[in-house]
Amino acid sequence: MRRSWLVWATSIVAFFLTVILVVISGPTTDTNGRATPVPRTSAVEKSRLPQGELRSVPAAPATGASATGRNTNFHKAPTDQTANRSWMQTPFSKSVLDYQPAEVIYLADPTNYGERVSTDANGTPLNNEYIVVLHETVGSASSAINTFQTPHPRDEDQVSYHTLIALDGTVVYVVSPEQRAFGAGNSVFQTPTGEESVSTNPAFPSSVNNFAYHISLETPPDGQNNGATTHSGYTDAQYRSLAWLLSRTTVPDDRITTHREVDRSGSRIDPRSFEPNRLFSLLQQYPSRANLN
Numbered sequence: 001m002r003r004s005w006l007v008w009a010t011s012i013v014a015f016f017l018t019v020i021l022v023v024i025s026g027p028t029t030d031t032n033g034r035a036t037p038v039p040r041t042s043a044v045e046k047s048r049l050p051q052g053e054l055r056s057v058p059a060a061p062a063t064g065a066s067a068t069g070r071n072t073n074f075h076k077a078p079t080d081q082t083a084n085r086s087w088m089q090t091p092f093s094k095s096v097l098d099y100q101p102a103e104v105i106y107l108a109d110p111t112n113y114g115e116r117v118s119t120d121a122n123g124t125p126l127n128n129e130y131i132v133v134l135h136e137t138v139g140s141a142s143s144a145i146n147t148f149q150t151p152h153p154r155d156e157d158q159v160s161y162h163t164l165i166a167l168d169g170t171v172v173y174v175v176s177p178e179q180r181a182f183g184a185g186n187s188v189f190q191t192p193t194g195e196e197s198v199s200t201n202p203a204f205p206s207s208v209n210n211f212a213y214h215i216s217l218e219t220p221p222d223g224q225n226n227g228a229t230t231h232s233g234y235t236d237a238q239y240r241s242l243a244w245l246l247s248r249t250t251v252p253d254d255r256i257t258t259h260r261e262v263d264r265s266g267s268r269i270d271p272r273s274f275e276p277n278r279l280f281s282l283l284q285q286y287p288s289r290a291n292l293n
Contacts, residue, residue: 096285101241102170108148112160114180114200116210121199128196128211131189131255132246133262135216136271139224141166144216148174155204158182161214163245169237171245175214183214187262189255208262215245217271233273243282252292253280 119125137144141164152158160181164172175181186205188197189212199206217238223231246256259268283289 096240096243096282099240099244101165101237101244102168103173104170105173106145106149108160108174108181109151111151111153112148112158112182113175114182116178116180117198117200120206120210121202126198126210128198129255130251131196131208131212131257132249132251133184133208133212133214133257133259134242134271134274135161135183135214135259136219136223136274137164137216138219138270141170141172141218144218145172145174155201161216163213163215164218165215165238165241165245166218167220167235167238169235169241171241177213180209181212181214182209183212183216184208184259184262184268186264187259188264189257189262205264212262213249213251215242217242217274219272223272231273233275234271239275239278239282242279243286246279246283247286247288250288250292253283253289254293 117126144161144164148160160175161183162173162175162177162179162181164174166172180200184207187207187209188195189208190196196211197206197208198210200210217234220232220234258274259270
């Protein structure tokens with residue numbers, strides 16, 4: 001597997017070490033032992049935040065629904081030269097470029113993530129380019145963090161995202177990017193040239209986890225259970241924080257996808273009520289995205 005994002009990964013690891021004393025106790029709890037809401041102010045100084053990037057070679061634009069029925073046009077990004085020229089000529093919004101979310105770290109328990117591997121379960125070398133997979137928490141942000149920080153010795157119970165974005169836009173770092181978060185079980189990423197999925201354990205279906213960066217949006221209160229029939233969508237602060245986070249990567253638009261899109265079990269529909277055009281209209285205003293698509 002290519003390690004072109006190690007500059008970013010190395011810097012964030014160093015960052016984790018400098019603030020570990022701040023977060024070693026995890027989320028605070030009330031008298032009943034329940035996790036309290038995620039802090040709404042950053043516990044670290046802006047100047048100490050990682051400045052590197054997740055890197056990925058741009059892939060060919062998606063062309064439509066795949067043979068398996070998955071919509072590979074999720075990202076709604078420009079796919080022709082005229083469209084690219086058009087949005088690149090749009091003046092950048094100062095309000096977007098000046099945006100800075102609060103950031104906190106709540107590290108997952110080591111049982112809930114693993115190492116990215118360079119060969120699959122059969123010993124075949126891997127060279128997948130990285131993707132970003134978008135999720136939602138279904139419950140509250142504090143409930144998700146509590147789950148990630150709870151040890152899960154059984155493989156089938158292990159779960160995590162790399163990053164979580166709370167309703168107020170707070171960016172919560174959970175798993176370091178060079179580690180393999182367990183965000184998608186039975187999953188595949190469809191490309192114009194075929195399916196991408198990696199088997200790391202022959203006892204379980206293959207997944208995208210080995211080359212995925214998982215980001216989850218906190219679910220709005222009206223959608224916080226799997227049987228919810230309403231879902232009011234995500235806040236403006238969440239879209240802005242998501243665009244800000246993605247602007248620091250070089251993963252191209254056509255390798256940004258959703259849990260619904262990569263899932264092979266037929267049971268995952270997140271992130272519900274997501275507006276991809278709203279995200280990409282913000283993301284494309286960042287100069288760092290100009291040459292990626």
